[in-house]
Amino acid sequence: MPWVYLLAAGIMEIAWAVSLKQSQGFSQLLPSVIFIVTSILSIILLSLALKQLPLGTAYAVWTGIGVCGVAIVGMMFLGESTSPVRIAFLLMIGTGIVGLKFTV
Numbered sequence: 001m002p003w004v005y006l007l008a009a010g011i012m013e014i015a016w017a018v019s020l021k022q023s024q025g026f027s028q029l030l031p032s033v034i035f036i037v038t039s040i041l042s043i044i045l046l047s048l049a050l051k052q053l054p055l056g057t058a059y060a061v062w063t064g065i066g067v068c069g070v071a072i073v074g075m076m077f078l079g080e081s082t083s084p085v086r087i088a089f090l091l092m093i094g095t096g097i098v099g100l101k102f103t104v
Contacts, residue, residue: 001052002048002049002050002051002052002053002058003049003053003101005045005046005048005049006045006046006049006053006058006061006062006065007065008041008045009041009042009043009044009045009046009049009062009065010042010061010062010064010065010066010069011065011069012038012039012041012042012045013038013042013062013063013065013066013069013070014065014066014069014070014073015034015038015042016034016035016038016039016042017066017070018070018073019031019032019034019035019038020035021078022034023035042062046058046059046062049062053104054104057100057103057104060096060097060100061097061100061101064093064094064096064097064100065097067090067093068090068093068094068097071086071090072090
């Protein structure tokens with residue numbers, strides 16, 4: 001179950017980062033509210049995962065999911081660079097996340 005919490009926390013991290021961008025400096029109400037709710041949920045879910053997972057592993061996986069997820073959303077929906085080098089580095093981060101899962 002802690003890995004499910006951690007995955008959900010990572011997904012919430014993606015949601016809060018994207019909504020933070022969309023809030024335009026907290027000048028847009030709905031994205032601002034989504035940011036607040038998803039950031040709180042992300043921390044709560046991370047804290048639940050930390051009850052059973054090592055801190056270093058959980059934090060690295062949580063941030064890795066967020067980094068890769070936000071970069072993918074940016075490439076797919078926000079017109080950010082999709083260069084092969086950028087994708088290669090994201091794949092390396094993803095490989096590290098998977099590797100950490102199997103070393104716990």
